[in-house]
Amino acid sequence: MASLLMLGALAGCDEKLPVVGVDGGAGAQPQLPAILLSHDDPPIGSALNHRVVRASRDVAVRLEPRWGALQPRIMTIAPDSRARLGEELRKGMPPGWTAEPVEGLAPDGAQLYAFSSGKAFFGALVVDPQEAPVIPVVILRNRALLDRVKG
DSSP states (O other): OOOOOHHHHHTTOSOOOOOOOOOSSTTSOOOOOTTSEEOSSOSOOHHHHHHHHHHHHHHHHHHHHHHOOEEEEEEEEOGGGGGGHHHHHHHTOOTTOEEOOOTTTSOTTEEEEEEEETTEEEEEEEEOOTTOSSEEEEEEEEHHHHHHHHO
């Protein structure tokens, strides 16, 4: 079973995702696009939250054998910014980080972007909001990336 602590993390109770300057090299941190919004309490209803938790769990089950435990954090993006997200995520990857092949890993109604630098993993899972006014984006980081942030 995936080792995500989904309830607390998805409710916004985990540590804030830091924004760290990029000086290049494989040790540099991914930059979050400015179009992603952070919330103490994500503005999504219970039905959408249920779909987010399920999609996150499904993706984690597939990714954790390779990358280890993943820490999730829900952010949102405005619907009019959705088309730019993939390009903005790619722009935020420092030298040494590459896109990971993740075709078929996201469940129906979700899209996954994933990047790695050796052992560090960064992912963004976009879940179809259906009727919600914002689009949830679950940022996924593994222990190797979290250790870089803390170190």
